[in-house]
Amino acid sequence: MAQKFAFWLTLALLLAATACDERRKSDTELGLNPQQSAGRRVYDDQCARCHEPYSTSGKKGPGLKGVFKQKFLPLAGFPANDERIGEIIRSGRKEMPGFGQTLTPQQIEDLLVYMHTL
Numbered sequence: 001m002a003q004k005f006a007f008w009l010t011l012a013l014l015l016a017a018t019a020c021d022e023r024r025k026s027d028t029e030l031g032l033n034p035q036q037s038a039g040r041r042v043y044d045d046q047c048a049r050c051h052e053p054y055s056t057s058g059k060k061g062p063g064l065k066g067v068f069k070q071k072f073l074p075l076a077g078f079p080a081n082d083e084r085i086g087e088i089i090r091s092g093r094k095e096m097p098g099f100g101q102t103l104t105p106q107q108i109e110d111l112l113v114y115m116h117t118l
C-alpha cells in the first residue's frame with residue numbers, strides 16, 4: 001500500500017516537474033544558424049523585456065510568436081513583412097522606442113532573420 005502510494009507520488013512529482021520545465025532552449029536545440037543566433041542575442045538584449053518570443057501572451061507589448069506567419073500585424077495592421085516590421089523596429093510605435101539609433105543595419109537584419117523563426 002505504502003509502496004503504491006510512493007509510486008504514484010513519484011509519478012505525480014515527475015509530471016509536475018515536466019510541466020514546469022520552462023528551461024530556455026539553446027540555439028542548437030532551436031536549430032538556429034549563426035545569423036539567426038546573432039539575431040536572437042539582439043532580441044534578448046533589446047526586445048525580450050517587452051515581447052515574449054515563444055508565446056503570444058503580452059508583456060508590455062504583444063508576444064511575437066509566429067509574428068511573420070500572420071498576414072497582418074494585429075496591432076499596427078501593416079502587412080507582416082521585413083519592410084514594415086523593420087520600420088517599426090527603427091522608428092518605434094506608441095510606447096515602443098525606436099532602435100534606429102541603437103542598432104546597426106546589420107543587427108536589424110539579423111534580428112529580422114531570427115524573428116522569422118518564431
Ligand code: HEC
Nearest residue numbers: 046047050060061073074075076077085093094095096099
Ligand atoms: C518598452 C517596451 C518595448 C520594447 C523594448 C520593444 N517593444 Fe515592440 N512594441 C511595444 C508595444 C507597447 C507595442 C504595441 C504598439 C501599438 O500599440 O501599436 C509594440 C509593437 C511591436 C510590433 C508590432 C506588433 C503589432 O501587432 O502591431 C513589433 C513587430 C515589435 N513591437 C517588435 C519589437 C522588436 C523586434 C523589439 C526589439 C528591437 C521591440 N519591439 C522592442 C513595446 C516594446
